Amino acid sequence: MTNILSINNLNVFYESFHAVQNISLSLNEREIVVICGPSGSGKSTLIRAIAGLEKADSGDIFINNKLMSEKEVFKNNIFGMVFQQFNLFPHLTIIENITLPLIKVKKINKSESIKIAEDVLNKVKIIDQKDKYPSKLSGGQQQRCAIARSLAMNPKIMLFDEPTSALDPEMINEVLDVMSDLASTGMTMIIVTHEMGFAKKIANKIIFMDNGEIVESNTPENFFTNPNKERTKTFLNQVLQH
Amino acid sequence: MLDIDFMIEILPRVLKASLVTLEISFLSLFFSVFLGLIFSIIALSSGKLINILIRCFVEFTRGVPQLVQISIIYFALPYIGIYFDEFWTGVVALSFIGAGYTIEIFRNAVLNVDRGQHEAGKILGLTKYQTLIYILYPQIIKRSLPPITNELINVVKASALLSVISVNELTKIMNDVIFEYFVVIEVLLEATIMYLLIISVLVYISRYFEKRLVV
Numbered sequence: 001m002t003n004i005l006s007i008n009n010l011n012v013f014y015e016s017f018h019a020v021q022n023i024s025l026s027l028n029e030r031e032i033v034v035i036c037g038p039s040g041s042g043k044s045t046l047i048r049a050i051a052g053l054e055k056a057d058s059g060d061i062f063i064n065n066k067l068m069s070e071k072e073v074f075k076n077n078i079f080g081m082v083f084q085q086f087n088l089f090p091h092l093t094i095i096e097n098i099t100l101p102l103i104k105v106k107k108i109n110k111s112e113s114i115k116i117a118e119d120v121l122n123k124v125k126i127i128d129q130k131d132k133y134p135s136k137l138s139g140g141q142q143q144r145c146a147i148a149r150s151l152a153m154n155p156k157i158m159l160f161d162e163p164t165s166a167l168d169p170e171m172i173n174e175v176l177d178v179m180s181d182l183a184s185t186g187m188t189m190i191i192v193t194h195e196m197g198f199a200k201k202i203a204n205k206i207i208f209m210d211n212g213e214i215v216e217s218n219t220p221e222n223f224f225t226n227p228n229k230e231r232t233k234t235f236l237n238q239v240l241q242h
Numbered sequence: 243m244l245d246i247d248f249m250i251e252i253l254p255r256v257l258k259a260s261l262v263t264l265e266i267s268f269l270s271l272f273f274s275v276f277l278g279l280i281f282s283i284i285a286l287s288s289g290k291l292i293n294i295l296i297r298c299f300v301e302f303t304r305g306v307p308q309l310v311q312i313s314i315i316y317f318a319l320p321y322i323g324i325y326f327d328e329f330w331t332g333v334v335a336l337s338f339i340g341a342g343y344t345i346e347i348f349r350n351a352v353l354n355v356d357r358g359q360h361e362a363g364k365i366l367g368l369t370k371y372q373t374l375i376y377i378l379y380p381q382i383i384k385r386s387l388p389p390i391t392n393e394l395i396n397v398v399k400a401s402a403l404l405s406v407i408s409v410n411e412l413t414k415i416m417n418d419v420i421f422e423y424f425v426v427i428e429v430l431l432e433a434t435i436m437y438l439l440i441i442s443v444l445v446y447i448s449r450y451f452e453k454r455l456v457v
């Protein structure tokens with residue numbers, strides 16, 4: 001098992017508010033970590049700090065045991081990120097959303113990038129939508145396109161921040177299915193989600209956060225049936241009630 | 243009663259002057275949009291020092307009376323060895339005045355694009371500059387059109403000030419005609435109608451484009 005990501009004592013402050021507190025986390029290749037926790041517990045802040053979208057006030061992030069500058073991390077597409085709000089480019093068609101970064105960042109020529117784009121669109125099953133604008137697609141289709149766009153850049157690690165929270169219930173599964181497919185190809189993933197059934201199936205490790213700290217980090221089996229912390233039990237009772 | 247015959251008699255001169263006003267307005271707007279695009283991109287992708295310099299320029303064009311700015315350009319250009327005729331001096335002056343506004347229009351529009359768009363560009367590996375050019379600017383064209391149209395109206399009105407440096411635009415010719423014939427009401431009325439006509443046509447064109455743009 002090769003270590004792909006190692007986070008040491010990461011801290012993020014908003015002014016004097018300590019949103020992410022001394023978090024350490026390690027991830028092997030092909031591993032899937034699910035992060036859960038109540039609203040405001042710092043899940044987004046953590047995953048965004050890992051991605052480089054939020055500035056960490058202290059702590060180190062090692063990728064393949066190497067410290068990398070923020071610029072290198074972005075330029076080399078270490079992370080792909082899928083947002084709650086999709087963040088597709090509204091002025092570009094579905095396929096252009098995918099080819100633009102391939103052409104501009106990876107410097108791949110147009111015809112080759114179209115091939116890559118069609119390939120990932122096939123994987124997420126929206127190839128028939130490729131010439132439409134994002135606003136013409138359903139939420140589930142838009143999110144699948146966003147996943148395809150990230151995937152096309154061939155990232156080492158995929159980050160998901162509540163990818164199904166903005167979706168109508170009937171569209172949640174189509175996105176979770178795509179993520180499961182991705183998991184079966186061996187993609188390394190960190191997923192913030194409230195979908196506990198999905199977490200149980202897909203995760204190698206589940207992390208429970210509260211107040212900016214990791215309260216518990218456990219295997220899915222133990223996490224759901226035999227959690228270490230009282231606080232985890234309370235949380236599980238709350239979310240599993242529904 | 244209005245002297246309609248007189249109004250028709252001076253119409254060719256007034257129309258010719260209106261054309262000059264229209265030309266100056268179009269050219270000035272074109273250059274101020276051009277300058278606004280360039281300098282807002284520079285501001286958004288540069289550090290503090292450059293931003294302070296651009297800020298100073300913006301504050302200058304907004305704070306100093308336009309008449310003063312026109313005079314400064316009129317006297318300053320020859321001083322630094324640039325000789326333009328009155329027409330082009332006027333265009334330069336109005337372009338700079340307009341740029342002070344367009345820079346801010348574009349800059350604010352970009353900053354108001356949803357943060358997720360900036361972040362998606364970043365995480366995909368696009369540079370700041372690429373994100374601006376390929377992601378953000380294409381999205382602000384439509385929403386920038388209404389404020390740009392307001393700016394256009396301002397340019398048309400500000401062009402009247404160029405009469406002080408003897409540009410043969412509508413206001414200058416209007417004054418000339420008044421002093422030639424000592425007729426006031428008819429001339430004022432005709433000039434007013436021309437200004438309103440020019441502005442209506444321009445606003446109509448702008449609305450047309452706004453409706454046709456998708457994003």
Ligand SMILES: Nc1ncnc2c1ncn2[C@@H]1O[C@H](COP(=O)(O)OP(=O)(O)OP(=O)(O)O)[C@@H](O)[C@H]1O
Pocket residue numbers: 014017019037038039040041042043044045046
């Ligand atoms: N830009 C910001 N400025 C100030 N405070 C912030 C900012 N972003 C987040 N916070 C605060 O930091 C804390 C953690 O926020 P974060 O978004 O990481 O929580 P979360 O676990 O993702 O919650 P949710 O489940 O609602 O998405 C919250 O208390 C939030 O109010």
Ligand SMILES: [Mg+2]
Pocket residue numbers: 043044045161162
């Ligand atoms: Mg969140």
